[in-house]
Amino acid sequence: MKIDGIHHRSISIRENDPHTVWIIDQRHLPHHLIWEPLRTAEETAIAIEEMHVRGAPMIGVTAAYGLYLAALQIGDASDFDRHLMAKAEMLNATRPTAVNLKWAIEQQLLCLESGGTNAEKTARLLANAHKLADEDAETCRMIGVHGLELIKEISRKKNGAVVNILTHCNAGWLACVDYGTATSPMYQAFDAGIPIHVWVDETRPRNQGARLTAFELGQHGIPHTVIVDNAGGHLMQHGQVDICFVGSDRTTVTGDVANKIGTYLKALAAKDNGVPFYVALPGSTFDWNMRDGVKEIPIETRNPKEVTWMDGKTADGRIEDVLLTPETSPAINYGFDVTPARLVTGLITERGICGANEREILSLWPEFGPKA
């Protein structure tokens, strides 16, 4: 990922200070780029819960580093494992929908199994957090390698005319360690010289599209246009969308996808207009125990103020938070919705592209299939 032409990762530890994890406090984008230091598990939990960072892969990796910070806090104290488990529980409670969070924490807790001193465990937690971050970057890169083929094919069919891609929310590098999931094919297509243009759903209530995806694409130089969430159906009716790429926060083994609220509406419009609708996701978002996404995936409700208030930058450069509704009107704020597998053309994973159904998913992840 590039910011002002320089390559960064969304989360990192700097060489001169091994006790601090750096993230971008994404709440201030696109108007201000603020790097935030995390020094405790509690700061990490706040950063996840209050969405300084968001996006399934990024949440997972941040929580993993948070457990390393927890280990530093515990230091030489006795009962290391018990203390760490408590911090893990606190981190796990921050966001209920994203399955990566639980997954990454579980991966970290495996570091306790081989025992040893507090220092040894702490070193393993750090190494494993780095490993998860590296793996996530590589996973996203591979999602791009596979997704690129879909864009290439459309570009060929259109004889090189601009490929119009619609995306919802931010499944970009800000949501991951690098590259992004839904955006990874876009970056690779652009870097390969294929003309593309991206319709960026603003993605109310938190406007991750208008704030983050637009920022990312702009920094990379990719042509894009911000639209309200209401506009995608109209564009698809009029042949202005060639393909949709979105991310996933949790995916059932049957191919149902929980993603940012409103994804389902775009999938319906894509289906109604014959537009391919692809979900880009790392294998870590699969929930191998769930079969009916609409019924089973817990959907987080968030603070209604995210609906009734909006912040942005005034013409003279001040950041202001403004009320949009009558003072007395209540609001409700669902974070996600579930897109049933029947509306999903395919899943783009680090292991390749497959249909949104159990057979094809398990053909890529046979280790989770029925025992032979």
Add this chain to the structure above:
Amino acid sequence: MKIDGIHHRSISIRENDPHTVWIIDQRHLPHHLIWEPLRTAEETAIAIEEMHVRGAPMIGVTAAYGLYLAALQIGDASDFDRHLMAKAEMLNATRPTAVNLKWAIEQQLLCLESGGTNAEKTARLLANAHKLADEDAETCRMIGVHGLELIKEISRKKNGAVVNILTHCNAGWLACVDYGTATSPMYQAFDAGIPIHVWVDETRPRNQGARLTAFELGQHGIPHTVIVDNAGGHLMQHGQVDICFVGSDRTTVTGDVANKIGTYLKALAAKDNGVPFYVALPGSTFDWNMRDGVKEIPIETRNPKEVTWMDGKTADGRIEDVLLTPETSPAINYGFDVTPARLVTGLITERGICGANEREILSLWPEFGPKA
């Protein structure tokens, strides 16, 4: 319609000043209720184009009064008809999608046909504007009478449990002279003591739901909850919506409906979840010459700043306009989309409820059918 418990119409001439037409400048709602005087056709055109007033019926009636104001401006000058036609053309150009605008202006121009002095024509233009306003109020009342039956039926089936209604944009009394179209059944149900609750789509980019519908319902005491436009599909998947009521800006003779951008997405979700989707509309929104709404209805594109900027009230009571996107990200702003008739359960009109198809529409409006 009630504001602070007192009955008002959205547009009126006050007894003590026959040369001024009063509207609510809706851009300041819900935070400030500002009555605006219109004294010329040009002020009227600005009020329509810049959306001090909006909504198909209200636009039509406002333009009708605008032609009366034009007549006052012309006064004793010669070439009355030619001058008036020029003002009519100016008013007609303000909003391309709403067919009521054209219709109301045509109704007014018929006043010229019987000739007479400038003063006689002016008096006829005033009387006819009042007539159009009265007819609109009565039309909306009758839409409520018919739509009420749908709510009563659901209430019966639910044994009196709260009926949950979803609406998009503002097809309320602010969009009409009184009662509203989509809201008219809600007001009548509430006044009849039927327990209802309304999900109010905020309706980006101009937030007519969050600003206007929430204001209207709140003033009338109707329980409601504001949601982002992305949330309706999730609510329908989970049985939280019993029926949808929306308005229409133009309706083809085949039943396709042009309404605020995003209506199509809600209609798709309603279809997918078996939720009845009704469009409430006065007969004046029918375009008897159009058969394919998606192909034929012109869709207005508006200033992209409506997408990239948002205004609201700060915690200390100032109105501020804030930028939501990166400075360099372009946006596009479609005002409407078209919902194909196949997604519409029925049309609620002043003449009764009918299916969204040519046969049933013409059974209510036989005068526009094939000559016997």
